[in-house]
Amino acid sequence: MLAISDPAAARTAQGDAANAALVDVRNVTLQYKTSSLLVTATDDVSFTVDQSDRFVLLGPSGCGKSTLLKAIGGYMKPTVGSIAVNGRPVSRPGADRMMVFQEFDQLLPWKTVLHNVMFPLLATRRLPRKEAEERARHYIDKVKLTRAVDSYPHTLSGGMKQRVAIARGMAMQPDVLLMDEPFAALDALTRRQMQDELLQLWDETRFTVIFVTHSIAEAIKISNRILLLSPHPGRVKAEVRNVDSIKADHAEAGALEKRIHDLLFSETIEEPGHVQR
Amino acid sequence: MLAISDPAAARTAQGDAANAALVDVRNVTLQYKTSSLLVTATDDVSFTVDQSDRFVLLGPSGCGKSTLLKAIGGYMKPTVGSIAVNGRPVSRPGADRMMVFQEFDQLLPWKTVLHNVMFPLLATRRLPRKEAEERARHYIDKVKLTRAVDSYPHTLSGGMKQRVAIARGMAMQPDVLLMDEPFAALDALTRRQMQDELLQLWDETRFTVIFVTHSIAEAIKISNRILLLSPHPGRVKAEVRNVDSIKADHAEAGALEKRIHDLLFSETIEEPGHVQR
Amino acid sequence: MSSVEFVMADEAGGGRGGHISQVERKLGAWELLWRVGAVRKTLIILVLAGAWQLYATYLNNPLLFPTLTDTLEALYRRTMDGTLPARMWTTLQILVSGYVIGTLLAAVLTVLAINTRIGTDFLETMTAMFNPLPAISLLPLALIWFGLGPASLVFVLIHSVLWAVALNTHTGFTSVSQTLRMVGANYGLRGLPYVTKILIPAAFPSILTGLKIGWAFAWRTLIAAELVFGVSSGQGGLGWFIFENRNLLRIPDVFAGLLTVIIIGLIVENVIFQTIERNTIARWGMKG
Amino acid sequence: MSSVEFVMADEAGGGRGGHISQVERKLGAWELLWRVGAVRKTLIILVLAGAWQLYATYLNNPLLFPTLTDTLEALYRRTMDGTLPARMWTTLQILVSGYVIGTLLAAVLTVLAINTRIGTDFLETMTAMFNPLPAISLLPLALIWFGLGPASLVFVLIHSVLWAVALNTHTGFTSVSQTLRMVGANYGLRGLPYVTKILIPAAFPSILTGLKIGWAFAWRTLIAAELVFGVSSGQGGLGWFIFENRNLLRIPDVFAGLLTVIIIGLIVENVIFQTIERNTIARWGMKG
Amino acid sequence: KTDISITRQPGILYLASHVMETQDLIEKHAAKAGLDGVTVEWRMFSGGGAQTDALLAGQVDVVNTGTGNLLLLWDRTNGNVKGITASSAQPALLVSVNPDIKSLEDFGADDRIAVPTVGVSTQAILLQMAAAEMFGEDQIRHFDPMTVQMGHPDALAALSNSQHEVRNHFSSPPFQYIALKNGAHQVASSRDIIGGPLTQATFFTTVSFADGNPVIVQAIRDATEEAIDFINEDIEGALQMYKDISGDQTPLEDLIGIMQQPHMMDFIMKPQGTMRFAEHLHKIGTLTKMPESWTDYYLPASADLDGN
Numbered sequence A, B: 001m002l003a004i005s006d007p008a009a010a011r012t013a014q015g016d017a018a019n020a021a022l023v024d025v026r027n028v029t030l031q032y033k034t035s036s037l038l039v040t041a042t043d044d045v046s047f048t049v050d051q052s053d054r055f056v057l058l059g060p061s062g063c064g065k066s067t068l069l070k071a072i073g074g075y076m077k078p079t080v081g082s083i084a085v086n087g088r089p090v091s092r093p094g095a096d097r098m099m100v101f102q103e104f105d106q107l108l109p110w111k112t113v114l115h116n117v118m119f120p121l122l123a124t125r126r127l128p129r130k131e132a133e134e135r136a137r138h139y140i141d142k143v144k145l146t147r148a149v150d151s152y153p154h155t156l157s158g159g160m161k162q163r164v165a166i167a168r169g170m171a172m173q174p175d176v177l178l179m180d181e182p183f184a185a186l187d188a189l190t191r192r193q194m195q196d197e198l199l200q201l202w203d204e205t206r207f208t209v210i211f212v213t214h215s216i217a218e219a220i221k222i223s224n225r226i227l228l229l230s231p232h233p234g235r236v237k238a239e240v241r242n243v244d245s246i247k248a249d250h251a252e253a254g255a256l257e258k259r260i261h262d263l264l265f266s267e268t269i270e271e272p273g274h275v276q277r
Numbered sequence C, D: 001m002s003s004v005e006f007v008m009a010d011e012a013g014g015g016r017g018g019h020i021s022q023v024e025r026k027l028g029a030w031e032l033l034w035r036v037g038a039v040r041k042t043l044i045i046l047v048l049a050g051a052w053q054l055y056a057t058y059l060n061n062p063l064l065f066p067t068l069t070d071t072l073e074a075l076y077r078r079t080m081d082g083t084l085p086a087r088m089w090t091t092l093q094i095l096v097s098g099y100v101i102g103t104l105l106a107a108v109l110t111v112l113a114i115n116t117r118i119g120t121d122f123l124e125t126m127t128a129m130f131n132p133l134p135a136i137s138l139l140p141l142a143l144i145w146f147g148l149g150p151a152s153l154v155f156v157l158i159h160s161v162l163w164a165v166a167l168n169t170h171t172g173f174t175s176v177s178q179t180l181r182m183v184g185a186n187y188g189l190r191g192l193p194y195v196t197k198i199l200i201p202a203a204f205p206s207i208l209t210g211l212k213i214g215w216a217f218a219w220r221t222l223i224a225a226e227l228v229f230g231v232s233s234g235q236g237g238l239g240w241f242i243f244e245n246r247n248l249l250r251i252p253d254v255f256a257g258l259l260t261v262i263i264i265g266l267i268v269e270n271v272i273f274q275t276i277e278r279n280t281i282a283r284w285g286m287k288g
Numbered sequence E: 001k002t003d004i005s006i007t008r009q010p011g012i013l014y015l016a017s018h019v020m021e022t023q024d025l026i027e028k029h030a031a032k033a034g035l036d037g038v039t040v041e042w043r044m045f046s047g048g049g050a051q052t053d054a055l056l057a058g059q060v061d062v063v064n065t066g067t068g069n070l071l072l073l074w075d076r077t078n079g080n081v082k083g084i085t086a087s088s089a090q091p092a093l094l095v096s097v098n099p100d101i102k103s104l105e106d107f108g109a110d111d112r113i114a115v116p117t118v119g120v121s122t123q124a125i126l127l128q129m130a131a132a133e134m135f136g137e138d139q140i141r142h143f144d145p146m147t148v149q150m151g152h153p154d155a156l157a158a159l160s161n162s163q164h165e166v167r168n169h170f171s172s173p174p175f176q177y178i179a180l181k182n183g184a185h186q187v188a189s190s191r192d193i194i195g196g197p198l199t200q201a202t203f204f205t206t207v208s209f210a211d212g213n214p215v216i217v218q219a220i221r222d223a224t225e226e227a228i229d230f231i232n233e234d235i236e237g238a239l240q241m242y243k244d245i246s247g248d249q250t251p252l253e254d255l256i257g258i259m260q261q262p263h264m265m266d267f268i269m270k271p272q273g274t275m276r277f278a279e280h281l282h283k284i285g286t287l288t289k290m291p292e293s294w295t296d297y298y299l300p301a302s303a304d305l306d307g308n
């Protein structure tokens, strides 16, 4: 049962509390305008992410997960509803919300791996050059790309590119880390290593992360809260809380995985797509 | 134990047999020349794929799976060794080997979903326009994109794009279907549906497929043979055969998964990357 | 701590308003119109026109820079007496043939360049050599080869269009993503079908820019070339019209001629090129 | 059927030859050189030179089209007596300043265009209007504003460079992938830093093409414009040199002047632009 | 005003100005009239149009170019531009390499005559005047369809190329003599058409400049006079000055040979044939008003020149 049944009252009440919602997504509808069509990606989605949450968005392909993440990132404005981060409404992208995109072409092709990771640190003047390089090398080591540190992106494999993007996002140590299927292109071991790195990092710095993934097992492993979305247009189906309370127990995790799976795919999958023009 | 210990003799012997190797990769070393660097992606890899095999390439990120697939597709020439498909050496790409790429930008942005799927059928003059459209619609239905049939690629989500590419590859019904992590961007249910579609289609037409995946479970589910590659540069570690003999039994599948996992990641993962220039 | 908790959406607060009547709907006609930007562009043109009028009035040197109203008056007069339309027609005919041939040659050159290494070198070398050469340098050869007719003008036009279009097209081709190239190769496309079915649409933004620049330079060259080349009396085009009136110091008529060039430029840009753009790269999501 | 079978690689036949000594090695110097293509380009130039010589000899009309040897002789003579270097220097000075200013203005215009919608409309309208206009139309304004000095030449040059560069740059900017734009925005880059750190490198192939075309058209315009603005006390540039010698019927000298233009074009293309290209888009994998 | 700028075109028709430049004649005569420190900047332009633009823009003070330009500017500025003095009146010759063409009557519809500018150049106007004379006023444009526009060097090259469709050239010194030397023959001369010499080069300026700088205007007249005297006395020296300034490498003897052609020494300060020219231009509508006499478009100070 949701603790908060009246969101407005709750926000006011929590506003001065220490654990105020860091990200507050309220009745958000997101639409794309194409040259002659209006596509609704998500419809009336509300949720809050608290400080140090590891929040996972889970839903079928095309349900609007990437779109939601982009809206939190400030790349698109909700048609209806509001999004606030740290109490301030999101109006534009910013380095407080670092995004790891789903696409492979998110690296700057004109910079080496090292400089790609250093770039946001320098561009936002967060660190001087020397420290930035140090920090960048540290995270490149973490994603196991030490030897590719001076390579240009076009010489990397798909999974390597994504790992650079992950390193870049993590190195910024943002208020909120937004990750769109960052581990999808990774093999089992690398994936587990990355997950472990993420969790270990979280243990150290308790940052907040919003994470899109397709793997229910991955969601259970890394999250403490999971938001389940219905197919096109994406609507909130349910939220799973205290996911981390079962981390250790394998059987329980299996049961949870099955339960989420059933919940998510109870109805036959709706075909996402567009009305013909 | 490999049945063939002398490859040359074996090929001659099998040459006239009905189940001759469809794809014959022999001591293949693949290298990339960048502006000032030579990167070895795979080293001395040999394997054969028979008619109607569902052959999976499994290995850590950056070990050269995509590169191997590209070499079979005819997009790059081996530095050492030879690749033959249907007994003829591969010299250039061709529609007998349809490729589903790992990248999201493999759809033609100027064509709608329908026309993207129809395009190779028409370009290779395999079917007249009407039949091509029929076939395209059939496969678009199979990947659950019926409603997006008239959308342009840039309005699709990551997973939807990959499904269009899968439909396009399948619609061509090629001698060999080459798929590079086609399901990586898909959610659990869609992924399972796609896997099922692939298997069902295979039951119908017994085509040959070479498949790159990161998921050992997926490999076990869809393949009959799995090639395990070591990290950078990719070398053959082992081959798993008769994988389909255990399809039904879940416990056995779990055991196999664990065994493959251990085999693949027995050594600590080598960091793929390049020597500094 | 408490164990895993499920909160179903319909139990949760913030009820689904159902305020979205349709998941997808057509955009309104007005919204589409505003996007075309005709309104904003008209405004810019009006501002420029006003600036012209004011500056010319202030300058008060009609033999150097006439007012807009004088120019419009001349434009009207010379349109009504049939001179301008006739000159325009002559020019457009030559312009279009030179442009089309130049573009086709550029296509041939870039197809060669993209398919062979020596073709690339050839294109690069030729462009570097001939692109900077002024048209007059071609004059002697053009006169020998094509005589004094429009053929010589077309030749010079080709020279001006060819390199710009070829350069842009070639850059566009070489910037096509590796993946798309591989997709094209996968279908066994090679040579011309590969170029027309993969490279040209994929490189369309660059090609369109090349075509725009080529078009503009064809104009510039033609106007200039008509002065240099033999025009048989009375048959000249717009360039000749401008030159003739300049020689006669009928400056408002000169500017009427230039205004005609501008107007045609605006029409071509905003009707032809914009339409192409809207129906291609904008629709394909290739324009940011 | 039999159950799952594992075949380890070291048990299998086709032993690992270990014939790759290094996983990665530097490419040889020769291989790198051949890639530069200087050899192939020299060949093309030699072939063209041969064709020139043969055709001119066959034509045998030195007043119309001198042979290459005559031209080279004139080139040598006029270089030695200091005329050509001096003229070239005059021209290059103006050329470079006009080119640089034009490019900077193009940068300003495209930055405005990419950041505001009205800026886009402005750029599109101005380009459509002014790009086709021949330089002579600017003559009166240039005369009024800048007089007869080099400033007027620079003004006309700017006109010729600005629109081509702006058009290409703008197309390049608008074709930058949505993802890269979002990455830039993510780091809070806006306005100028966004343009310089994200858009310019990402659009570099298009920009480079624009710069090449702009360079070529600057040449063409300058050669033509030098005639219009005249010279005082023998200080003219290459354009005047060509005109002067043409008037004096020294045709080999005319072609020596044109050859100088070609040679400078080749040097700029193959030394400056190719170097830039090799160190940027080729290295970044942005060139197919 | 002491820093004045004067423009001219390249060519032997402007020989007087080369002498004036080399010998600083304007400076000298201004100083003699009490105006010290005058400096003259001589600018070279490729054609008349740019020169008139420069004059209108106030970027140059005095222009030395053709009669047509003066008449036109006088007309368009309502008399605010006027001549100072003429400086040459050499003949322009129509030459041909077509042996069938011996006089203007022999031209058929398919023949092509090269002129510097179709319709507006002196040569084109002369053809119109000839047509009016030969075929009547309504046939004034008889030759117009046959004219093609080519610069003198190009036309010369065309004549030397036997495949070229242009076989006739209404030329100008020195090109006409080179053509004659190369085997062309003379078909007509400006002198025949106009019935005497026609002023080729003339100095003109704006009335406001003339009013503000009477000393300089007078100095230009005096300098022209002295230059022409010098040319008549020492043609070799004058040609050497021309060679030095223009860089013309033609051997001095050849240039002297050219100057020895009939009427090539006609450096005449009196405006010659300009009223006939103006009459024609008015007839075809180029001039909107007909000058009463040549003094209308020459400065009052030049009224003593006794032109026509």
Ligand SMILES: Nc1ncnc2c1ncn2[C@@H]1O[C@H](COP(=O)(O)OP(=O)(O)OP(=O)(O)O)[C@@H](O)[C@H]1O
Residues within 6 Å of the ligand: A032, A033, A034, A039, A040, A041, A060, A061, A062, A063, A064, A065, A066, A067, A068, A102, A232, A272, A273, B154, B155, B156, B157, B158, B159, B160, B185, B187
């Ligand atoms: N640029 C766009 N223009 C128009 N429609 C779009 C655009 N991007 C996405 N859409 C549509 O919005 C819906 C949601 O897309 P989104 O990318 O958010 O899905 P997703 O949940 O991330 O899917 P996936 O898991 O496959 O990546 C889809 O129906 C898609 O077609």
Ligand SMILES: Nc1ncnc2c1ncn2[C@@H]1O[C@H](COP(=O)(O)OP(=O)(O)OP(=O)(O)O)[C@@H](O)[C@H]1O
Residues within 6 Å of the ligand: A154, A155, A156, A157, A158, A159, A160, A185, A187, B032, B033, B034, B039, B040, B041, B059, B060, B061, B062, B063, B064, B065, B066, B067, B068, B102, B232, B272, B273
């Ligand atoms: N174009 C290229 N130029 C140079 N090196 C390259 C290029 N493409 C790939 N490589 C290198 O080749 C190796 C193998 O790359 P490949 O893409 O085949 O890996 P992969 O097995 O597909 O990895 P992933 O699972 O991450 O996609 C990597 O080390 C990579 O850096």
Ligand SMILES: [Mg+2]
Residues within 6 Å of the ligand: A065, A066, A067, A102, A180, B157, B158, B159
């Ligand atoms: Mg997505």
Ligand SMILES: [Mg+2]
Residues within 6 Å of the ligand: A157, A158, A159, B065, B066, B067, B102, B180
């Ligand atoms: Mg790969």
